[in-house]
Amino acid sequence: MTESAVDIEGLTLSYDSEVAVDDVSLELPVGSLVGVVGPNGAGKSTLIKAIVGSMKADRGEVRLFGKGGDANRHMLTYVPQRGQVDWDFPITAAEVVRQGRFRSTGMLGRFRGSDRKAVQEALEAVAIGDLVDRQIGALSGGQQQRVFLARALAQGGELFVMDEPFAGVDASTESAIVDVLRDLRDDGKTVIVVHHDLTTVREYFDHLVLLNRKLIASGPADQVFTPENLRETYGGYVAIVAEADEANLAS
Numbered sequence: 001m002t003e004s005a006v007d008i009e010g011l012t013l014s015y016d017s018e019v020a021v022d023d024v025s026l027e028l029p030v031g032s033l034v035g036v037v038g039p040n041g042a043g044k045s046t047l048i049k050a051i052v053g054s055m056k057a058d059r060g061e062v063r064l065f066g067k068g069g070d071a072n073r074h075m076l077t078y079v080p081q082r083g084q085v086d087w088d089f090p091i092t093a094a095e096v097v098r099q100g101r102f103r104s105t106g107m108l109g110r111f112r113g114s115d116r117k118a119v120q121e122a123l124e125a126v127a128i129g130d131l132v133d134r135q136i137g138a139l140s141g142g143q144q145q146r147v148f149l150a151r152a153l154a155q156g157g158e159l160f161v162m163d164e165p166f167a168g169v170d171a172s173t174e175s176a177i178v179d180v181l182r183d184l185r186d187d188g189k190t191v192i193v194v195h196h197d198l199t200t201v202r203e204y205f206d207h208l209v210l211l212n213r214k215l216i217a218s219g220p221a222d223q224v225f226t227p228e229n230l231r232e233t234y235g236g237y238v239a240i241v242a243e244a245d246e247a248n249l250a251s
Helices: 044-052 093-105 113-125 141-155 171-186 198-204 227-234 236-250
Strands: 004-015 018-029 033-037 059-064 076-079 159-163 190-195 207-212 214-220
Touching: 004 044, 004 190, 018 044, 018 059, 018 190, 018 207, 033 044, 033 171, 033 198, 044 059, 044 076, 044 159, 044 190, 044 207, 076 141, 093 113, 093 141, 113 141, 141 159, 141 171, 159 171, 171 190, 190 198, 207 227, 214 227
Parallel strands: 018 214, 033 190, 033 207, 076 159, 159 190
Antiparallel strands: 004 018, 004 059, 207 214
8 A cells, every 4th residue: 555645736726716725735644643733714624625525626636545536535434524414314323323334335235244343343432332322413512523433433444534523522522532543543544633722733643734725834743833833824822822832841
């Protein structure tokens, strides 16, 4: 397998005439836990849409595991923002997680033992076994996020793409999600996460993409997460916070 899970070359994306992502080129290594970081309106979710294939590029190309187009799209599993989900739809948590097996069974296919095992292991991984019969809209934000992460785990794949999975969740859910993401990384999977909390960036990610429409920096977190790069990405205040954080780490 190629060393890069995602290769992006000269990618430009826009909504009507407004450019959202401008001439971005980067490589994301296999087996890495990647944080995509930047201010609101920086193009983070737009970049994710191009990676998962739901948005067509104005220019440039996205390649997954060395191949462009849809050739390796089956290796990708996507967890969207919770706000993109219809929580009033009459479906239980267990039914949502079982959707993760549709890729192997088909919409009307028969569940096999391997499918039931994958669903059970996914439920156990995110500790929601007691919620399986609850309607998805009746769950808390953190519980909903656990359900959709379980669906992703049940689906499987080599590349997991998650758009703000920590938004609106409680501390225990965030910790549980981080543990799952690390397990995926340690199992050789590549995980890409849109993230907004700079105080946890160093702790959570080993590779970073700093984006503000243009690519500011991409690479190992300990090299990329610097006051200079943050100043260029966000502005002076965030850089001052980062400098104080570095001073605390050094003391």
